[in-house]
Amino acid sequence: xxxxxxxxxxxxxxxxxxxxxxxxxxxxxxxxxxxxxxxxxxxxxxxxxxxxxxxxxxxxxxxxxxxxxxxxxxxxxxxxxxxxxxxxxxxxxxxxxxxxxxxxxxxxxxxxxxxxxxxxxxxxxxxxxxxxxxxxxxxxxxxxxxxxxxxxxxxxxxxxxxxxxxxxxxxxxxxxxxxxxxxxxxxxxxxxxxxxxxxxxxxxxxxxxxxxxxxxxxxxxxxxxxxxxxxxxxxx
Amino acid sequence: xxxxxxxxxxxxxxxxxxxxxxxxxxxxxxxxxxxxxxxxxxxxxxxxxxxxxxxxxxxxxxxxxxxxxxxxxxxxxxxxxxxxxxxxxxxxxxxxxxxxxxxxxxxxxxxxxxxxxxxxxxxxxxxxxxxxxxxxxxxxxxxxxxxxxxxxxxxxxxxxxxxxxxxxxxxxxxxxxxxxxxxxxxxxxxxxxxxxxxxxxxxxxxxxxxxxxxxxxxxxxxxxxxxxxxxxxxxxxxxxxxxxxxxxxxxxxxxxxxxxxxxxxxxxxxxxxxxxxxxxxxxxxxxxxxxxxxxxxxxxxxxxxxxxxxxxxxxxxxxxxxxxxxxxxxxxxxxxxxxxxxxxxxxxxxxxxxxxxxxxxxxxxxxxxxxxxxxxxxxxxxxxxxxxxxxxxxxxxxxxxxxxxxxxxxxxxxxxxxxxxxxxx
Numbered sequence: 082x083x084x085x086x087x088x089x090x091x092x093x094x095x096x097x098x099x100x101x102x103x104x105x106x107x108x109x110x111x112x113x114x115x116x117x118x119x120x121x122x123x124x125x126x127x128x129x130x131x132x133x134x135x136x137x138x139x140x141x142x143x144x145x146x147x148x149x150x151x152x153x154x155x156x157x158x159x160x161x162x163x164x165x166x167x168x169x170x171x172x173x174x175x176x177x178x179x180x181x182x183x184x185x186x187x188x189x190x191x192x193x194x195x196x197x198x199x200x201x202x203x204x205x206x207x208x209x210x211x212x213x214x215x216x217x218x219x220x221x222x223x224x225x226x227x228x229x230x231x232x233x234x235x236x237x238x239x240x241x242x243x244x245x246x247x248x249x250x251x252x253x254x255x256x257x258x259x260x261x262x263x264x265x266x267x268x269x270x271x272x273x274x275x276x277x278x279x280x281x282x283x284x285x286x287x288x289x290x291x292x293x294x295x296x297x298x299x300x301x302x303x304x305x306x307x308x309x310x311x312x313x314x315x316x317x
Numbered sequence: 318x319x320x321x322x323x324x325x326x327x328x329x330x331x332x333x334x335x336x337x338x339x340x341x342x343x344x345x346x347x348x349x350x351x352x353x354x355x356x357x358x359x360x361x362x363x364x365x366x367x368x369x370x371x372x373x374x375x376x377x378x379x380x381x382x383x384x385x386x387x388x389x390x391x392x393x394x395x396x397x398x399x400x401x402x403x404x405x406x407x408x409x410x411x412x413x414x415x416x417x418x419x420x421x422x423x424x425x426x427x428x429x430x431x432x433x434x435x436x437x438x439x440x441x442x443x444x445x446x447x448x449x450x451x452x453x454x455x456x457x458x459x460x461x462x463x464x465x466x467x468x469x470x471x472x473x474x475x476x477x478x479x480x481x482x483x484x485x486x487x488x489x490x491x492x493x494x495x496x497x498x499x500x501x502x503x504x505x506x507x508x509x510x511x512x513x514x515x516x517x518x519x520x521x522x523x524x525x526x527x528x529x530x531x532x533x534x535x536x537x538x539x540x541x542x543x544x545x546x547x548x549x550x551x552x553x554x555x556x557x558x559x560x561x562x563x564x565x566x567x568x569x570x571x572x573x574x575x576x577x578x579x580x581x582x583x584x585x586x587x588x589x590x591x592x593x594x595x596x597x598x599x600x601x602x603x604x605x606x607x608x609x610x611x612x613x614x615x616x617x618x619x620x621x622x623x624x625x626x627x628x629x630x631x632x633x634x635x636x637x638x639x640x641x642x643x644x645x646x647x648x649x650x651x652x653x654x655x656x657x658x659x660x661x662x663x664x665x666x667x668x669x670x671x672x673x674x675x676x677x678x679x680x681x682x683x684x685x686x687x688x689x690x691x692x693x694x695x696x697x698x699x700x701x702x703x704x705x706x707x708x709x710x711x712x713x714x715x716x717x718x719x720x721x722x723x724x725x726x727x728x729x730x731x732x733x734x735x736x737x738x739x740x741x742x
Contacts, residue, residue: 139671139687140715159445160399160715178445 106217109229109245110205116250118281119206125281127309128201132285132300142298151314152199166314167195173316184316194259197235203252204233205243212236223253251275251282266292278303363405365452365501365545366719370591372636372676374722378742379679383693387707388727388738392430395734398422399441399448399714404735405455406723412474413735414449414462416441421449421464423477430737436477439468439484442497448714448732450499452545454509456525461509465497469511471528481528489513489521492540499589501545505555505570514541514561520568534573536566542588543634549594551618558599560588565601567614567621577621583607589634598624600659604633604649611662625662630655635674636719638682640696645682647672654684656699665699670706674719683727685709689716691729711736 104112114120127147134142140157153166161177164184172192173184187195197204200211208215214234221230221244228244235241244254255270268291272284288297366372380388398415405412410433411426421441425433441449442465453462459480460472467485472478485491485498491513503510509525519536523529539562546559548570555570563586565579581588585605592601594614599621602609608628612621630648637646643665644657649672656666673686682694682701692706709716712731721728725741 133688138715157714160447161445180444 104229106215106231109217109231109250110208110215112250113245113252114206116282117203117252118277119202121279121281122202125279125305127305127307129302129304129307129309130283130298130300131302131304132298135297135299136294142300144298145309145313146199146201147309147311147314148201150196150199150201151311152195153314165195166316167192167199168311168314168316171316172196186316190260193237194239194257204235204241205231205252208233218242220247226253228253249275252284279305281305360504360506361455361457362504363407363455364504365403365454366591366636366676367721369594370501370545370547371593372638372719374676374678376678376722376725379681379722379725380693380740380742381679381681381695381704383705383707383740385705385707387691387705388740391726391737391739393711393734393736394424394426394430394432395711396432397424397730397733397735399732400450400730401446401715401717402449402452402730403719403721404728404730405453405460406721406726406728407455407474410474411728411735412453412455412460413730414438414451414453415733416443416448416465419443421462421468423453423460423462423472425474425477426735430735434477436472436479438462438470438472438479439464439482440466442466444497446496446715446717450497450543452501452719454502454504456504459525461502461504461525463498463500463502463511465499467491467498467513469502469509469523469528471509471525480526483523483528485511485513489518490515491518494540496543496587498541499543499545500541500559503546503548503557503559505548505557508570510546510557510559510570512541512544512546512559512561514539519561520557520559520566520573522570522573532573534568534575536561536568536575537564537578539563540586542586544588545591547592547594547599549599549614549618551616553617556618558592558594560601560603562586565592565599565610565612567618569618576619579610579612579621579623581607583628587633590632590636593637593639595639600637600639600644602630602632602637602644602646604631607631609637609644609646609657609662611659627657627662627664630657630664632672634717635672636676638675638677638696640677641698643696643699645675645694645696645701647675647684647686654701656696656701658699666701668694668701668703670694670703673716676720676722678722683720683722685716685718685720685729687716689731691720709736 130144134140134156143155145153163175165174172187172195175184216232218230227247231243233241242256246253257268271288274286275282283303285300398417400415402414413424421438422435424435451463453460458474460474463469470482471480508522512520516538520534522531542560544560546557549556557568557570563581567576583606588603599612609630610626611624632646633649635647642659647654654668655664671686676683684692689709693704695702712734714732718730727738727740729736
């Protein structure tokens with residue numbers, strides 16, 4: 082009996098995968114933009130996300146984003162408040178748990194990552210104009226759900242993977258790669274708990290999985306179009 | 318040993334006996350008896366987690382459920398500085414500590430939350446989790462507390478004047494620690510105890526009126542473990558029960574003799590929770606893989622026997638409550654609450670409400686988790702049932718301070734804010 086279910090399951094997966102492959106990359110992206118409220122997002126200039134950063138400790142977290150690519154994350158580690166920001170040119174951070182709370186510029190590779198990460202609309206939107214390259218690699222599973230697996234080759238040649246839900250066309254997972262102490266590690270961001278904010282769906286839970294550990298960002302409020310000065314993002 | 322104790326006020330210098338008129342022994346007898354009675358039976362001690370440090374408060378006629386937005390907030394004192402310590406509540410005052418610009422302050426408030434005084438005590442720990450840790454201990458009219466950087470101080474409650482102070486690092490050879498000194502100081506009679514955690518000055522007993530050293534115990538020579546000790550009173554002796562890095566210690570309060578120890582078998586060296594003593598048994602719960610333990614204490618207090626150990630139920634600093642045969646506590650590893658069978662040690666139920674602190678009053682459990690949610694739970698033997706909850710939105714930083722209930726008021730400290738909620742029926 083188990084074998085029968087297995088065969089039926091496999092057949093359905095193949096069938097759905099085959100149908101899924103019927104959609105072209107452009108069609109998938111168009112549906113993804115629609116599902117993500119990209120049209121409405123163009124009217125948004127700032128996003129402020131407030132919540133908790135959950136690792137071993139549960140600590141306050143605030144993320145501020147502004148068009149076109151400004152970002153600031155204020156977060157607590159060991160109840161000490163730290164910052165990581167990109168002001169459109171310079172990436173910087175603080176690490177008060179080291180005993181030195183003064184802001185420092187990030188290394189060039191981290192700044193580049195942060196610059197792409199700070200893209201207000203995300204890298205998938207208008208990817209051609211931004212110099213990225215996309216490839217549809219097929220269908221993958223996200224837990225028990227199916228998702229389109231899309232490879233993004235960044236303008237600087239770095240590779241990322243995006244997993245877009247087959248049912249709702251929302252972003253479910255993003256995989257990036259980073260060199261740490263000479264070794265490449267993969268970092269997964271899992272997007273869940275989508276809720277509409279002024280008609281635009283936002284993931285209220287983002288879990289970041291590193292090898293052997295994970296950190297979750299759980300947002301309680303997300304506000305759009307609040308007044309935010311550019312100076313907020315500049316290194317003090 | 319370097320001795321930096323402040324000079325005693327002249328009122329505490331004993332007068333030479335030859336200058337004092339000698340009344341008849343019969344006249345003295347009632348006074349002597351009164352003095353003895355006061356010393357032995359009437360010492361008023363207000364301390365961390367209330368009587369016996371259990372987190373059980375004697376209030377009755379409290380709300381058995383709350384409105385959706387929580388009970389009525391009567392007042393908020395928003396200038397308490399950084400801190401995780403709990404407030405101490407007397408008949409007409411509230412005492413709480415807080416860190417402002419690296420200094421620990423003791424605040425005295427009236428019962429409406431108005432500041433009466435604010436006095437500096439010493440340097441506070443700001444390297445990680447910056448803020449005051451130690452909940453003050455009030456004995457009659459004197460307050461005892463420690464700062465994260467090791468100052469042990471005795472202050473006069475009425476005005477905050479420092480009667481004496483010393484520093485565990487500079488005066489008692491305490492080694493550097495990871496998270497700052499945190500113990501709620503224990504008092505037994507005329508003695509106050511502190512745990513510097515050095516090999517030669519592991520646990521130290523001080524005269525509570527002068528700060529002079531009464532005895533020094535070498536313990537096991539391990540560093541301090543942030544525990545607020547328990548006092549067990551037996552017919553033959555009183556025992557101070559506390560943790561150092563890898564063991565629970567039982568120390569005779571009279572002379573510092575190490576009576577017994579119970580070794581931990583996991584690496585964790587943070588053991589914040591005060592143990593619980595009941596009917597000849599000691600219960601403790603600690604984190605970092607060590608779990609929960611039940612010990613049998615011999616009648617004379619000189620020996621222990623392990624009854625059970627449950628590594629699947631750990632708790633780093635939220636405390637626990639034992640009611641009848643059941644223990645209620647949060648598992649820090651699993652981030653949920655467990656009910657344990659106190660006879661067998663088995664986990665018999667679990668509830669999802671993230672990790673945090675627990676207290677008890679009027680048949681209800683109060684859970685304050687690290688997300689800032691305050692939950693009112695009904696303990697029902699092997700079950701605990703959520704009745705009401707609301708979110709603490711005022712204050713700053715992490716939600717670690719243990720709540721306190723007194724006179725129908727629930728006191729919740731969240732960083733710089735101390736809030737008073739009316740939970741009377």
